[in-house]
Amino acid sequence: DPSPESTFVCPIIIEDDRTGLDTETIRRALRDNLLYIQGKLPELASKNDLYMALAYTIRDRLLQRWLTTQQTYLKKDVRTVCYLSAEFLVGPHLANNLINLGIYEQVQKAVSESGLKLEELIAQEEEPGLGNGGLGRLAACYLDSLSTLEIPAIGYGIRYEFGIFDQEIHDGWQVEITDKWLQYGNPWEIARPEAGVEVKFGGYTESYTDENGNYRSRWIPDYVVKGIPYDTPILGYRVNTANTMRLWKSEACESFDFGRFNRGDYYGAVDNKVHSENISKVLYPNDEPIQGKELRLEQQYFFVSCSLQDMIRIHLHENPSLNSFHQKWSVQLNDTHPSVGVAELMRLLIDVHHFDWDKAWFITQNTFAYTNHTLLPEALEKWPLSIFGRLLPRLMEIIYEINHRFLDKIRIIYPHDDGKISRLSIIDESGEKYVRMAHLACVGSQAINGVAALHTELLKKDVLRNFYELFPEKFSNKTNGVTPRRWIVSSNPRLTFAITEKIGENWIKHLEDLRGLENYVDDGEFRDSWRRIKYDIKADLANYIDKKVGIKVDPSTLFDVQVKRIHEYKRQHLNVLHIVTLYHRLKNNPNLDITPRTFIFGGKAAPGYFMAKLIIKLINSVAEVIDNDPTIGGRLKVVFLPDYNVTFGQRVYPAADLSEQISTAGKEASGTGNMKFSMNGALTIGTLDGANIEIREEVGAENFFLFGLTTEEVYAKKAAGYNPQEYYYHNEELRAVLDLIGSGFFSRGDSSLFRPLVDNLIYDDPYMLLADYQSYIDCQEGVGRAYKDQEHWSRLAILNVARMGKFSSDRSIRQYCEEIWRVQPVKIELPDYIQANA
Numbered sequence: 001d002p003s004p005e006s007t008f009v010c011p012i013i014i015e016d017d018r019t020g021l022d023t024e025t026i027r028r029a030l031r032d033n034l035l036y037i038q039g040k041l042p043e044l045a046s047k048n049d050l051y052m053a054l055a056y057t058i059r060d061r062l063l064q065r066w067l068t069t070q071q072t073y074l075k076k077d078v079r080t081v082c083y084l085s086a087e088f089l090v091g092p093h094l095a096n097n098l099i100n101l102g103i104y105e106q107v108q109k110a111v112s113e114s115g116l117k118l119e120e121l122i123a124q125e126e127e128p129g130l131g132n133g134g135l136g137r138l139a140a141c142y143l144d145s146l147s148t149l150e151i152p153a154i155g156y157g158i159r160y161e162f163g164i165f166d167q168e169i170h171d172g173w174q175v176e177i178t179d180k181w182l183q184y185g186n187p188w189e190i191a192r193p194e195a196g197v198e199v200k201f202g203g204y205t206e207s208y209t210d211e212n213g214n215y216r217s218r219w220i221p222d223y224v225v226k227g228i229p230y231d232t233p234i235l236g237y238r239v240n241t242a243n244t245m246r247l248w249k250s251e252a253c254e255s256f257d258f259g260r261f262n263r264g265d266y267y268g269a270v271d272n273k274v275h276s277e278n279i280s281k282v283l284y285p286n287d288e289p290i291q292g293k294e295l296r297l298e299q300q301y302f303f304v305s306c307s308l309q310d311m312i313r314i315h316l317h318e319n320p321s322l323n324s325f326h327q328k329w330s331v332q333l334n335d336t337h338p339s340v341g342v343a344e345l346m347r348l349l350i351d352v353h354h355f356d357w358d359k360a361w362f363i364t365q366n367t368f369a370y371t372n373h374t375l376l377p378e379a380l381e382k383w384p385l386s387i388f389g390r391l392l393p394r395l396m397e398i399i400y401e402i403n404h405r406f407l408d409k410i411r412i413i414y415p416h417d418d419g420k421i422s423r424l425s426i427i428d429e430s431g432e433k434y435v436r437m438a439h440l441a442c443v444g445s446q447a448i449n450g451v452a453a454l455h456t457e458l459l460k461k462d463v464l465r466n467f468y469e470l471f472p473e474k475f476s477n478k479t480n481g482v483t484p485r486r487w488i489v490s491s492n493p494r495l496t497f498a499i500t501e502k503i504g505e506n507w508i509k510h511l512e513d514l515r516g517l518e519n520y521v522d523d524g525e526f527r528d529s530w531r532r533i534k535y536d537i538k539a540d541l542a543n544y545i546d547k548k549v550g551i552k553v554d555p556s557t558l559f560d561v562q563v564k565r566i567h568e569y570k571r572q573h574l575n576v577l578h579i580v581t582l583y584h585r586l587k588n589n590p591n592l593d594i595t596p597r598t599f600i601f602g603g604k605a606a607p608g609y610f611m612a613k614l615i616i617k618l619i620n621s622v623a624e625v626i627d628n629d630p631t632i633g634g635r636l637k638v639v640f641l642p643d644y645n646v647t648f649g650q651r652v653y654p655a656a657d658l659s660e661q662i663s664t665a666g667k668e669a670s671g672t673g674n675m676k677f678s679m680n681g682a683l684t685i686g687t688l689d690g691a692n693i694e695i696r697e698e699v700g701a702e703n704f705f706l707f708g709l710t711t712e713e714v715y716a717k718k719a720a721g722y723n724p725q726e727y728y729y730h731n732e733e734l735r736a737v738l739d740l741i742g743s744g745f746f747s748r749g750d751s752s753l754f755r756p757l758v759d760n761l762i763y764d765d766p767y768m769l770l771a772d773y774q775s776y777i778d779c780q781e782g783v784g785r786a787y788k789d790q791e792h793w794s795r796l797a798i799l800n801v802a803r804m805g806k807f808s809s810d811r812s813i814r815q816y817c818e819e820i821w822r823v824q825p826v827k828i829e830l831p832d833y834i835q836a837n838a
Ligand code: Z57
Pocket: 132, 133, 134, 135, 136, 138, 287, 288, 289, 335, 373, 374, 379, 451, 480, 668, 669, 670, 671, 672, 690
């Protein structure tokens, strides 16, 4: 809480140097920050010093907007969205803040004084890799849209000291390097140690009777950890709203250390400090499947407890009690990772604020909403009771009580159906006992959603069928979206300019306006300039590829791109089967007329995921053999670009001709890369999976390369006893391709290297590559033919961009606001001594 002195009204005199947006003022501010923040004379400043000076200059310009936003929210006592997520993959801040503030050009000029290009300073920023892939990146796009739509919101998460590892490739294999993103400091965050909170772990509970004769429970923890919030402003596009991303860092609790220290347990005290600091040390690098490691559960409870305590503190600052908590806060659970929040809010209301059970449950249920992001059974999170009960004994009790009351109600609806009861139970008692986090989230939330139309249907029919039957009204779909500010304006300035020249700049905030481009598909000059732009971007990427991996690629070839986490269900190896098929055809018929292609891959494998790592090795091995084969004569090139991340995504989406979205139908919940490609004028080759279905619906079936089994066909084939060997024996070309890989041809004669991969496909093939192989190959032939007619291809590309309006995260967030959160925009007025945005 603010100290009493803070009510003393003191007009703060703002130096013009920290708010002015004109070139001259920014020029002065840069020099000022270089000297007084970085402590460098211009002559001795490194590129990084200049980046830091610029970053602080921009942060200065955000601060008034940020503080005014927070003050307005407090004064107006607004309803606020809290997005709880274990990951926020925000990407570099600098360029986005320049664009959102509308001062890119001024800053460009101001920077040129230093003899550097703004683009070089932008490239200097180390991206915060606080996420694995789609789920964390979605959270970041949603924060951008929340601010742009002027919705009061806080993103709560973990400030990992080490984010997703940096990937290197050694001899074709992935090697993981620690991500030291904080080593040169982070100019975008402000620590708020005064808002620290404490979180309990371990120990036991005991019951007692309070002064009013009420039975209560007390949690005597084994250790207590302190959470320190680090805040980063998230500015909206051309608005004054700057919301907060509040990430928690774990620290040792001195008071607790002192107790041990004084008892002479020096080692114990230091050990506790080490353990406390470990909680926010490192991001778990698995994208889909969660492994049940205790530290991961500690991370989850840590950030959820910190965040809920923080909301309660803010709430009680403006309200007499927590009775209205659910009216002021809507808390979104990004997957089940924060779902222990359901039990934690119950604990805080009952144990700390002395609510009775029913009132606490009413508030809790009306506070939370849950987004599911996966259909993979192995990715549905569950915690062994043994671990859960030991680490969070009081929460375990509360979950038992929630479950008990829930199942009592269920028994009335399904009187003699024990099977139903055990399928719905929050506790899995079929073998070793587990807490099922998705069940806790479903029972404790007012709304449940999937992330694409197909995904939501499959949730209702399959994964969450029993819950859908119980409360169908809680379920809805919210198809994912991505922010056009980062994924078009910032990453693709040339395309942005070309679009804006024709239809104005409204599309940046209203992506549906891209429809206006349809008027220009028949304009030959426009198509010409469209192609020139794509070619120039591809030439830039070709230079970058040469610099990074020393491979020369030709920008006039078809750029066929697959960038995403490496996972068997995403089927990067199906893409490889196509490449080897083309290679095999060219070997047998060197004069074959094929469309020259450059295949570009990028993506990280979970460090413990053997098959994914082997797929990376396979891509690199095939790349090397093809590159060194003179008969190919550059008609095929394969490039694996190491260390795929947000920064590289911004480079590669604009340069793609073809987007590979080839997951087994029914496996990819939505996908969001699919949207980024298409918005940048790539055509998609894809299955009827996730959001691909909706993209195809929007852009038109004739502008989308579709192949493969449908979800129903996949299910039916599985049920009928899928046998991949039939495909292997009946398809000669497929057999030749698999045999070539299995023979050691791509592994210097070592026929054992890729055996596990080839055998898995022939004898098991859980993701049905062999069933989809022929359909994929045929479809790719159509792609190659289509690319030969460049005028035709340009038409399709323009139509793709023109029809992608639906996939702006602004649309997704509007739907969440109206249908789940019931929150409204709040305009932020700047004090009049602040220079307004451009
Ligand atoms: C993750 O990135 C996603 C789902 C998960 O359950 C976990 Br854990 C991590 C992804 C899905 O695989 C994508 O299909 C989806 O587009 C993305 O989440 C955002 O919803």
